[in-house]
Amino acid sequence: MEYEVVIGLEVHVQLKIKTKAFCGCSTEFGKPANTQVCPVCLGFPGSLPVLNKKALELAIKVGLALNCQIQKEIRFDRKNYFYPDLPKNYQISQYALPIALGGFLEIDLDENCKKNIGIRRLHLEEDAGKLIHTEKYSLVDFNRSGVALLEIVSEPQISSPHEAYNYLVNLKELLQYLEVSDCDMEKGSLRCDANISLKKKEDLKLGTKIELKNMNSFKAIKDALVYEIERQSSVLKKAKTLIQETRLWDAKQQKTFSMRTKEEAQDYRYFPEPDLVPFVLSEEEIQKIKQEIPELPQNKKQRFIKEYGLSYSEAKFIVSNKDLANYFEDCFSLYPQAKTVYNWIVGSLMAELNERKKEISRIELLPEEFTRLINQVEEKKLTQLKAKEILKKMLDTGESFSKIAQEESVEQISDEVMLNQIVQQVVKENPKSVEDYKAGKNNALMFLVGQVMRKTQKKANPQIVQGLLKEILDK
């Protein structure tokens, strides 16, 4: 690669709080347009903002989790520009004295490699409304106007589209662990713009910075960056210069296009927001918030690998969801076989949950019950098949393992004498299959095993049945 890639990411995250940043309107998603508004978030003349305490607390929490310096004095500023989705034609944001500065996010590059990406700053601001464009005109819905946003700006230390993708995955994980946001790009609770420039390795100065917008998924961001690297390198190779501009990603055409409307750089005329007083945080208050931070994903991953002997990808998967990780640990504490528990959760349980479209956080299956089931199977008192059936019943009815097991009287039949009788019967009843087997069709064996299982309500030990059948058939 002739050029070094320098990428910075700017992420906006909608905070998961009940009301907006500066007024008491609800933040519930999906309500009819312009029904979650009030004079404040509509910017009606005479209205005034009052900051949501929870928004400030969550912002500080994120700042601490990203290893930032929480600023002693915090202030809001007005960012002035005209646009119909911005009711006051200024946005209450932070410019000079943001909430946090100078942190880092540890990202996974691959199994054995990590990298710290610097966080330049983190601040709070209010969201704008939504615009819908029709053929003849544009429509404005202010439900989203005033929603609290957290802006997280990385240092330009990301060196590839792959790293950028991982940065977002790791950041999302962290934010979900802190329960500050749903981070759902489809719903718009997470948005991301990228800055990218290329430079030759020997150059000290950074290249022309180009801003990329309109990417609606992590993959789109990656694709857009890949495209831009291609485009920018080819321009530079031809010894031409790049224009500092903003480009939009077109997902359909898989290309970036220049935003023609931005001819001049915007002059936002930032000045201190006179309607909001400054915020000064004591060390005590900051420490209190710090106490509330749970074990974060990167640490948890490391610990799971070390303590439970899980592989990197196993740990990565199970840690990616905080509730899943907690469930795993709860089960492990009752049944300390990490791989077994892992396989049962990831294999059987997740499948059942996905089918029922249920989240692990909403699961009513207690770890005690689940581990009882696992135990029975591992001690060969229960067939896998039967266990899966019982699991389904447990999830459907919410009843305990013992109750359901009793109902099904699920003791596995291992008695060879008893099984032999049934095996003999099945062989007698299925002459064609016997012939097929003798002719070399191994499927026929499985069919016969199945018949025995049917006759024993699936209680027969399938290994033993297979053994017995072979004995008879191979004679």
Next chain:
Amino acid sequence: MEKKQNYSVDVEKVKYIAHLARIDLKEQELILLSSQLKKILDFIDQLKELDVEKVPPTSHVLSLKNVLREDMPQESLPLDETLKNAPQFKDNFFVVPKIIE
């Protein structure tokens, strides 16, 4: 002592500022404003006589800090109240000229 800088307020500058402020001004208005602003800014320039390097700015005259509110939902405005002053609206929405992004 700071060198006296003379910021010109020529018509071009006023035109640019008017664009930032989204106000359309006729050529005559631009010329008149330009001369009026020049006079006002010359008057304001007396502030440069003062040495304010070590003086902190006052953005808030009160020493009030940390004014916050609880995260408790309040009633929103009924739709008809929200739209009753709208110059143009359709169904639930405010209507503006089509924006091409």
Next chain:
Amino acid sequence: MELNQLTAFQLLKLLKEGSIACEDIISSLKERIQKIDFQINAYVRKDKDIGLSVPYIKEGCLKGIPVAIKDNIATCFLPTECCSRILKGFIPPYDATVIKRLKSEGALIFPLKTNMDEFAFGSSTENSCFGPTRNPWNLEYVVGGSSGGSAAAVAADEAIFALGTDTGGSIRQPASFCGVVGFKPTYGRVSRFGLIAFASSLDVIGPITKDVYDCALLLNIISGYDPCDSTSVEIPTKDFTQGLLGDIKGIKIGLPKEYFIEGLDREVKERIEEAVAELKKLGVVFQEVSLPHTKYAVAVYYIIATAEASSNLARFDGVQYGLRVDASSQEKDALIKMYKQTRKEGFGEEAKRRIILGTFALAHGYYEAYYLRAQKVRTLICQDFAEVFKECDCILTPTSPTAAFKLKEKIDDPLKMYLSDIFTISANLAGLPAISVPCGFTKKGLPVGMQILGKPFAEETILKVAYNYEQHTIWHKQKPKL
């Protein structure tokens, strides 16, 4: 005397006795307005019929008394247009907090709003889209501004009392030009929620009344912490009418030398000196003090106030309320054209001038030289006052360097107009409480006002001084011949 000529205090007594009803007060005011307002133009949108029936009003200490409201304070169901074309027809879906407070004490919100300089930009009420208000003492003269309509209405007995707003002197200066009492509370004492903002760090709402007692009465109701206003201060409420009692012996008042200079009208100077002599008789101790950065106040004000205003007025763009001038939607840039045309036609000259000046002061490359520098000098001005208040309880100055000037006299010279605010502006920059009380007349029969400034949240002290002075003089009993 007619009912409309009485004070709120007097009317409350009569209402309590049962000798009059609220309808009688309204009727009396209506008659007066019909008789003279075509000359004064204190009220706007007069085509609205003032019904005589009184809506349901609550029990409270202002029960039955009508209050006239300046056109920049939000009143639910009543148009609130800041006397600007750009807000034509705007009816807020909510009440300002001060309005809520008045209603909860049984006051009646008068159905006509008072005239003002558009968006409070002015010192003469000549910048209104409804035409100027004329001075009841002499119709060829201005009433001052921007709360000119409120001041004139009170002076001419077209209102019992009124609310105005003060950003650089807009309550005090018109009060002094009209011979009535005008009070600027400490910034943070009265909620700004519902006040259509001009300069957010300077604006306050305050009473304009016939005498100091009514002023204290009104201040009682509108003051107080409001959780909807982040700049509202939570301090225990006082009964300001109780605080009027008692003498003012030994109160130390500073006379800043920078206010008694060339440019101060000779007759104004004489009236102030006479007032000082009266106060001395009442036991007040005077001393000369210095507010060395006074001369920079106007410059500082016109940067900070216009900068904040340029941002506060950005919302008037034709999207959600008020005037919209449409470009043909087929045009490219139709949206920008709509913004520019709407604001071109909707804003008056002074509004446009201030928005441009304010935008300039914040623009990239100018911010440090103008806005930031002005904020620093503001600190120096605040420090000046803090120094003086170490020694003194109050500061006394003329409210304005002159009495009322003639209509159109200063309208073509914006800078000249700005300089007439020189004595009132500093109180806004420092957030201090201040009152203007009438202290005499010029030979031409135009009122002169005296200003008393106090320490932050020391409304009680300045009210007491003003009350004592007033009770020993007859200025508040004078009425214009109309």
